[in-house]
Amino acid sequence: MPQRFWNTFASRRLARALTAGLLLCSASLSFAQQLGTFDEEFDDEEKPWQEIAVQLPPNPLQENLAEFYVGPTTLSKSYVDLKSLTVGSDNVVRYTMVTRTDGGATNIVYAGIRCETYEVKWYAFGHADGKWSRSRQDKWTRIKDAGANRQDAALYKSYLCESGMLAGNQKTIYERLRTNRMLDPARDSR
Secondary structure, eight states, X not given: OOHHHHHHHHHHHHHHHHHHHHHHHHHHHHHHHHHHHHHHHTOOSXXXXXXXXXXXXXOOOGGGEEEEOOOTTOOSEEEEEEEEEEEOTTSEEEEEEEEEOTTSOEEEEEEEXXXXXXXXXXXXXXXXXXXXXXXXXXXXXXXXXXSSOOHXXXXXXXXXXXXXXXXXXXXXXXXXXXXXXXXXXXXXXX
């Protein structure tokens, strides 16, 4: 074979190899750029939790109250105003709770529970005239599960939360409270 044929053949092979190499580099660069975007979209770092803005509900009406079981040592009766019950996009269950003692005293509180952290926040207290007073202690606090005043713990454990998560959606929780059907009265978590 003549020398000229080999030079043409070699130059074509070299040109193909260079073209393939450039395409491979280009594809690798494109893939690396897409991978960078992919990593940013699925960042493993947990985003900080942020509470949504809260609006106070109307004063509770007797016909919207659903009684719930607090415990054997409780002398008062506790109710959730079903019309006020919401599950926010921040995963907080908000509700108006009415507690009545045998002596006739009535307490009304608008509160929220975070299942993930076992915390409660009291937003406001209701008055007989239908007005609300903002709570002076509007910080998230650990739920207290002691004695007769364990309404928040009873709601958390028996109606709203399960294993640190919401026990269903708003409709499921609403029905559970409406029918006073506890999650599992025998379990003792936290």
